[in-house]
Amino acid sequence: MSKIKPRGKVPKTASVDEIIEIKTLIRHPMHSGRMKDKDGKKIPKRIINKFLVKFNGKQVFGMDLEPSISTNPYIAFPFKAKKTGTFDFEWTDDNGDKYNMSRKMTVS
Amino acid sequence: MKQIKMKIISRRNVLYLLGGTTGSVLFSKYALSKPNLALNKIKEISKNAKVDEVDLFLDVPEIAENGNQVKVSFDIESPMTEEDFVKTVYILADGNPAPNVAKFSFTTDIGACSATTRMRLSKTQNIYLLAEYNNGNFAMTKSKVKVTIGGCGG
Numbered sequence: 001m002s003k004i005k006p007r008g009k010v011p012k013t014a015s016v017d018e019i020i021e022i023k024t025l026i027r028h029p030m031h032s033g034r035m036k037d038k039d040g041k042k043i044p045k046r047i048i049n050k051f052l053v054k055f056n057g058k059q060v061f062g063m064d065l066e067p068s069i070s071t072n073p074y075i076a077f078p079f080k081a082k083k084t085g086t087f088d089f090e091w092t093d094d095n096g097d098k099y100n101m102s103r104k105m106t107v108s
Numbered sequence: 109m110k111q112i113k114m115k116i117i118s119r120r121n122v123l124y125l126l127g128g129t130t131g132s133v134l135f136s137k138y139a140l141s142k143p144n145l146a147l148n149k150i151k152e153i154s155k156n157a158k159v160d161e162v163d164l165f166l167d168v169p170e171i172a173e174n175g176n177q178v179k180v181s182f183d184i185e186s187p188m189t190e191e192d193f194v195k196t197v198y199i200l201a202d203g204n205p206a207p208n209v210a211k212f213s214f215t216t217d218i219g220a221c222s223a224t225t226r227m228r229l230s231k232t233q234n235i236y237l238l239a240e241y242n243n244g245n246f247a248m249t250k251s252k253v254k255v256t257i258g259g260c261g262g
Contacts, residue, residue, distance in 0.1 A: 019219050032228070034205065055217065062213035063223075068204050070177045070226040070259075077212075080188075080219025 004028050008089055010103040014081035022053075023076045026091050026099060032067035048073055050092040056085040081107045146202035146236050153198060153238065154246045164249040166237045172229060175259030180209075181224035182237050184247075188214075194221040196240040203233025228259040 008024040026048060033045030045067065053061040061077050084107045091099040150159060165183040172178045186194045193216050199209040209227050221239075232255050238248045 058217070060215050060217040063225075064211040064213075066206060066208040066210060068201060068206065068209040068228050070228050074224070074226050076181075076224040078218055078220040078222055080217065082217075 004093075004097075004099055006089065006091060006099050006101040008087075008101055008103055010087055010105055012104070013106045013108060016082060016107055018081045019078050020081055020105075021076060022079055022087070023074070024051075024089060024101075025072060025074045027072050028091075028093075030065075030067070030069060030071045030073060034067070046094045048091050049094055050090075051075060052090045052092075053077075054088040054090075055079070056083075057088075081105065083107050144202045146200040146207040146234070149200055149207045150198075150236065150238055150248060153240075157244070157246060159238070159246040159248050162247045162249060164237055164239060164247060166235065166249050166251050168235050168251050168253050170252075171254045171256065173256045175229040175231070175255040175257055177226050177259070178229050178253065178255075179224065179226055180235065181222065183220075183222035184239050186221045186241075188216050188219055188221060190216055191242075193242050194239050195242050197221070197223070198236075198238040198240075199227070200236040200238065201227070201229060201233055202236070203231045204229065209235075229253060229255045230258040231255050 004027055006024065006026045008022065010022050011020050014020050028048050029046065030048065031043045031046045035043050037043055047067055048065050051063040051065065052059060060079065063075060065073060085105060087103045087105065089101045167181045169178065180199060182197065184194050184197065186192065194214050197212040200207045201209050210225060212223050214221055232253065234250045234252050236248055236250045238246060240246055
């Protein structure tokens with residue numbers, strides 16, 4: 001299985017009150033528990049079930065994912081830039097693993 | 109004497125109960141396969157409150173050739189201030205094995221209520237968008253997607 005790797009795109013700079021778009025993608029198989037492998041055996045369910053975004057430590061966006069979300073979940077959402085800060089992204093796996101990523105943004 | 113009478117009645121009752129339960133199980137199975145799971149879920153989420161069917165912007169393709177990756181995005185007009193903002197947005201699909209697709213939690217820091225993701229669709233079906241406002245009101249919209257190749261595995 002390929003390594004689980006989060007990726008994200010946040011503009012490095014933004015002006016005050018500008019609504020920016022944040023795009024994230026994580027490489028993850030998202031096994032729904034219904035798919036079968038080559039031998040016809042069911043692959044056990046294993047998905048990313050939670051995605052959280054914090055800005056300067058405060059939660060700003062959250063998403064609960066279900067098995068109906070595609071492989072390599074892509075999530076894009078807006079954000080109103082007000083001040084310089086750091087975004088912390090966190091994905092939670094069914095097996096309890098957490099994948100983290102942070103991005104800085106400068107507001108001028 | 110009284111005891112014997114009781115026994116007879118209870119045995120009959122047991123039989124009635126058995127017949128009743130099997131009947132109701134069969135019936136409920138039949139009944140559950142019929143109604144729309146997504147609509148039931150909407151009722152469950154909104155706790156039977158009135159859900160207005162309004163024209164929220166839900167962007168899904170009319171025809172999805174591959175059900176494994178169907179782009180879904182929405183944009184709900186809202187000032188996103190402390191007094192008036194969209195708290196939660198649900199995406200539901202009525203033809204998938206499970207109706208839930210995703211739940212988004214918004215805060216006022218976001219500034220606009222929109223998001224994009226990709227989902228799996230097993231067959232041609234309706235996609236529902238349910239928005240919960242901070243004042244407890246609900247609004248929903250739906251859109252039909254034709255799926256050429258299903259994408260839920262199996």
